[in-house]
Amino acid sequence: MKKYIKIFIVTILFLPILGYTDxxxxxxxxxxxAYNSATKQRFIPVELFTGERWDGKHELNLKEASTTACAIVIGRDRPCxxxxxxxxxxxxxxxxxxxWAGNEIPYYKRTYSTQRGGEVESFFTINNSRDGLVRIYDKRKQWGVRTYKGLGSKFPLGYWKQGEVRTYPSDRxxxxxxxxxxxxxxxLTFRWVIGLGERRNQDNNYTFCPDKGFTEFKHNN
Incomplete structure (x- = not known):
């Protein structure tokens, strides 16, 4: 009897591990x-931005997320x-x-701190063309509060190809x-340029990874 009890307990303890592995x-x-070798396209989900787990569905939805990403600045000798x-x-x-959003816009809030400018708070949602995430609100010491129309893009979403370039008709x-x-x-690594990209932070490379979100940042000027 004791032998069967032990087997039962071990089985119960092992089942969650099997479920997690699956x-x-x-x-x-x-x-x-996510990458289709026939079309040379990859589907980029919102979860690549948030760092949350992805269910594999080729749909663009803002699902519940609460994550912390740690991104290094390439070329700087400092912690992420x-x-x-x-x-x-x-x-x-x-x-x-x-x-597409109607009267209320769903958005993610992202905060981080800079060494000089203090805390930065930004709101992100799916843009009007539904092929990227865009900032609709930004607050930081050097700018104050800025709001945006949602016509640009800060992160690509949906189907993209290697080397593809898209331009968005935002204010700049x-x-x-x-x-x-x-x-x-x-x-995923992409280059983001605003305006002519001549000033600092107007021409950058960003890298995002599954289950991590934002991992690397590089200035191109």
């Missing part, structure tokens, strides 16, 4: 299949900076040109170029 395997399979993301929340009104034209579509561990 879940991890399913997610890895989803990231593996922490980026805290949570949401989605909703605005009281829609003061943008984002038509924004351009996104895919530098590495499906790198090691399915990480």
């Amino acid at each position: 879940s991890t395997s399913d997610e890895k399979d989803s990231w593996d299949k 900076d922490n980026y805290y993301l949570s949401g989605p929340f909703k605005t009281d009104t829609n003061n943008t040109k984002i038509e 034209p924004t351009r996104i170029e895919i530098v590495e579509l499906d790198g090691p561990n399915h990480c």
Whole structure:
């Protein structure tokens, strides 16, 4: 009898481990299949931005997220900076040109601290063209509060190809170029340029990785 009790206890303890392994395997399979070798396209989900787990569905939704990403600045000898993301929340009104959202806009809030400028708070949502995440609100010491119309893009979403470039008609034209579509561990690197990209922070490379979110930042000027 004792022998059967021990077997039962071990089985119960082992089942959650099996479930976790299956879940991890399913997610890895989803990231593996995100790239289509026939079309040379990759589907980029919102979860690559948030760092949350992805169910593999080729849909763009702002699902519940609460994550901390740690991104290094390439070329600087210092620890990574922490980026805290949570949401989605909703605005009281829609003061943008984002038509799909209706009267209230769902958004993620991201905060981080700079060495000189203090805390930065930004709100991100899916842009009007539904092929990227865009800032609709930004607050920092050197700028104060800024709001945006939602016509630009800060992070590519949906189907993209290696080397593809898209331009967005925001107040200052924004351009996104895919530098590495499906790198090691399915990480994505893209170049983001605003205006002519002549000033600092107007021409940058960003890297995001599954289950981590934002991992690397590089100034191109």
